[in-house]
Amino acid sequence: MLEDIVHILPQELKAIIYHLPMEVKHSLEEIRIRENRPLEISHRGSFHYATEQGKLVLDPRQAYQPSHEQCRKLLERITNYSLYAMEEELRRGYITIAGGHRIGIAGRTILDGGSVRGIRDIGGFNIRIAREVVGAAKQLLPKLFAGPGGSLQSTLMISPPQQGKTTMLRDVARSLSYGSHGKQLPMKVAIVDERSEIAASVRGIPSFDVGPRTDVMDACPKAEGMMMLLRSMSPDVIIVDEIGRVEDALAIREAAHCGVKVIATAHAYDVQEVLGRSEIRGLIQEKAFGSIVELKRSQHGFMHRIIAVDRLLEHSRQNSGFFSLSRKAGS
Amino acid sequence: MIVQALMMIKLLGAVLILFAGTAIGFVQASFYVNRSKQLRQLIHALQRLETEIDYGQTELPTALIKSSEGIEQPVSRLFTLTAELLTAEQELSMNEAWQQAIHQVWDVTSLRAREKEVLLRMGSVLGMSNAEDQLKHLQLAQIQLKSEEALAREEQQRYANMWRSLGTLGAILIVILMV
Numbered sequence: 222m223l224e225d226i227v228h229i230l231p232q233e234l235k236a237i238i239y240h241l242p243m244e245v246k247h248s249l250e251e252i253r254i255r256e257n258r259p260l261e262i263s264h265r266g267s268f269h270y271a272t273e274q275g276k277l278v279l280d281p282r283q284a285y286q287p288s289h290e291q292c293r294k295l296l297e298r299i300t301n302y303s304l305y306a307m308e309e310e311l312r313r314g315y316i317t318i319a320g321g322h323r324i325g326i327a328g329r330t331i332l333d334g335g336s337v338r339g340i341r342d343i344g345g346f347n348i349r350i351a352r353e354v355v356g357a358a359k360q361l362l363p364k365l366f367a368g369p370g371g372s373l374q375s376t377l378m379i380s381p382p383q384q385g386k387t388t389m390l391r392d393v394a395r396s397l398s399y400g401s402h403g404k405q406l407p408m409k410v411a412i413v414d415e416r417s418e419i420a421a422s423v424r425g426i427p428s429f430d431v432g433p434r435t436d437v438m439d440a441c442p443k444a445e446g447m448m449m450l451l452r453s454m455s456p457d458v459i460i461v462d463e464i465g466r467v468e469d470a471l472a473i474r475e476a477a478h479c480g481v482k483v484i485a486t487a488h489a490y491d492v493q494e495v496l497g498r499s500e501i502r503g504l505i506q507e508k509a510f511g512s513i514v515e516l517k518r519s520q521h522g523f524m525h526r527i528i529a530v531d532r533l534l535e536h537s538r539q540n541s542g543f544f545s546l547s548r549k550a551g552s
Numbered sequence: 553m554i555v556q557a558l559m560m561i562k563l564l565g566a567v568l569i570l571f572a573g574t575a576i577g578f579v580q581a582s583f584y585v586n587r588s589k590q591l592r593q594l595i596h597a598l599q600r601l602e603t604e605i606d607y608g609q610t611e612l613p614t615a616l617i618k619s620s621e622g623i624e625q626p627v628s629r630l631f632t633l634t635a636e637l638l639t640a641e642q643e644l645s646m647n648e649a650w651q652q653a654i655h656q657v658w659d660v661t662s663l664r665a666r667e668k669e670v671l672l673r674m675g676s677v678l679g680m681s682n683a684e685d686q687l688k689h690l691q692l693a694q695i696q697l698k699s700e701e702a703l704a705r706e707e708q709q710r711y712a713n714m715w716r717s718l719g720t721l722g723a724i725l726i727v728i729l730m731v
Contacts, residue, residue: 232643294645297680302612302638302646305605305683339682 223249225320226348229298231291233273234260240275249350256292256344259284296343299324309440311339313416321351321421321428351421353429357385358392361525365393365484367512373397373408373458374511375473375482377501379489384518386486387418387462391429393484394419394460398432410435411456413446419462444468451479458482470500477509491515492528505530566727573726577719581712586662588704593623594667595697597631602690605683612646612679613638626660630671633657650675670696 223246227235237260238252245264253261259270259281269277270284278284287295299316300307310316315325328343368374380386400407414420414437420427422439431437436454438446443461445468450456459476461469464485476483489495492513496502504510508530515526597619604615613635620631630653637649644652654671674693678686 293680294643297645298643300679302679303605303610303615304680305686306609306611308682341681 223350225318226252226322226350229295229318231287231294231298233285233291234287234295237271237273237275237285241271242275242277245277251350252346252348254287254292254295254346254348256289257286260287292344292346295346296326299346308339312337314340317417317421317423317428319423319428321353323349323351323417323421325349351429352388354385354388354392355395355430356392357388357523358396360523361389361514361527362393362396364514364527365512367529373482375477375509376484376512376514377464377495377505377510378484378486378514378516379492379495380486380516380518381490382488384516385523386516389516389523390460390462390484390486391419391431394435395430395432397458398435407432407434408457409455410458410460411450411454412437412460413441413443413450413462414439415441415443415446415462419460442468444472447472447476447483451476451481456481458484461485463488465498465500467500470504473504473509474507483509485510492533506534508534562731566731569726569730570720570723573719573721573723574716575719577715577717577722580715580719583662584704584708584712584715587664588701588708590627590661590663591667591697591701591704593627594630594663594671595694595701597623597627598690598694598697602687602694605686605690609683626657629660630654630657646679647676650678664700667697667700670700 223238227238230238234254238246241249241262245262248265249262250265251261251263253263255261261284262269262271262277269279270281272278272283273285296304299318304311307316311326314327315323317323325347326340326343327345327347328340330337331339331341365376366373378386378389394410394412395401397408398410410432412419412431412435414422417440419429420431420435420437420439421429422437425437425439427435427437436450436456438450441449443464444466447459447461447469450459451472459481461483462485464470464473464487469485473483473485487495487498487501489498492515495513496505505513510530512530513528513533515528517524600619600622601615604610604618605612608615610618616631616635616638620628620635633653633656634649637644637652638646651672654668654675658668670693674689677689681689
């Protein structure tokens with residue numbers, strides 16, 4: 222797994238990463254490279270600077286400082302010597318490399334009529350190590366088949382950031398595509414991967430195993446991607462990350478009309494908060510989603526709580542209705 | 553008998569000198585012919601590279617190999633060698649790989665120092681800016697190479713024929729002097 226990362230690093234940095242303590246190497250989360258400034262390593266939630274010998278220290282003065290030459294070489298290797306072919310990635314601010322790792326970049330932006338057209342004079346890199354957790358959704362999967370006759374239900378997964386939404390979504394896609402959950406035959410899965418996070422495609426080919434019957438629309442706006450996939454790939458289920466805009470809601474309705482299930486995620490701490498977002502509230506009221514899953518990551522792995530939308534609607538009717546719920550979330 | 557044998561040897565020598573002279577003339581002439589031919593191929597390759605970068609958005613190692621297709625050795629070697637050096641494990645930067653390829657290939661070509669300068673300058677920016685900027689640099693290099701090519705063609709017309717006849721004529725002169 223580290224091979225993909227080490228492969229792109231210039232010699233000096235490669236040696237440092239190679240000499241890091243074993244347990245750090247295994248729990249590596251980010252390598253932050255800033256030109257002529259201390260080399261930072263973050264692992265399992267904490268951070269350190271790294272010295273030339275690969276020792277971890279907290280004093281930035283002892284840390285190794287990558288040179289201009291090294292940063293330039295790193296950039297060349299990340300872009301495969303072809304910055305010109307990365308204009309879209311530079312506008313987004315990150316590049317996905319083989320293995321699904323994402324490299325965030327910072328530097329001086331080029332503006333075009335007030336909007337960012339790209340980045341030049343790149344002086345900061347944040348290499349984020351991607352880890353695939355096969356089987357993350359094992360517990361959750363059987364509960365998604367709560368529709369009539371044990372069929373798959375459209376599901377909205379919610380959680381705060383950094384709690385494993387994307388990891389979970391990826392494993393759901395993979396399991397449905399393989400049919401490994403044992404509930405149903407392998408399904409045709411379509412992923413709209415606007416931020417190249419779910420499948421981490423490199424040149425259109427997924428870096429992660431997302432299953433044999435999965436099609437990925439990479440770097441595509443969600444709503445448009447969903448419509449394209451509905452028309453072109455006849456999926457059984459569409460997987461999409463971070464919904465919330467008006468267009469997204471329209472596309473999800475369209476999918477529901479076609480009988481295609483949607484498994485989507487949204488940023489929110491709990492059901493109350495997600496109901497405060499009008500587009501998503503609308504979808505829930507229309508029962509475009511059969512259930513909502515709250516996700517949390519604890520030390521023991523992924524935790525989830527499933528809320529059936531029918532029950533939720535019933536509950537809110539008996540109490541003072543949806544709007545009191547949403548007001549509570551807003552306050 | 554002996555006189556006849558001597559005559560034969562003299563004749564043989566004369567023929568050899570004639571051959572050698574003509575060959576020297578042709579080699580000198582071929583330098584001019586090759587130079588303008590290689591310049592032309594270089595320009596073609598850069599045009600192709602331009603298309604690959606602009607419309608194709610092809611990544612540089614592949615773009616270099618594609619540009620080398622359809623042109624002849626040793627110019628094509630310049631591009632394939634750079635691509636090979638880039639994908640090798642040595643971790644060369646683009647500029648270093650390009651420089652190394654030029655130094656390795658240059659002596660086999662009929663190209664001169666002026667073209668070398670143009671190519672080296674181009675290599676220092678290749679790949680490392682947006683498409684628009686890349687095109688500007690590639691076009692600048694092409695303009696410079698084209699003016700070299702015009703000069704080379706002029707020289708070819710003037711000197712290639714001259715060397716061809718000079719070789720033979722020189723050889724005849726030597727033969728006459730010796731006889």
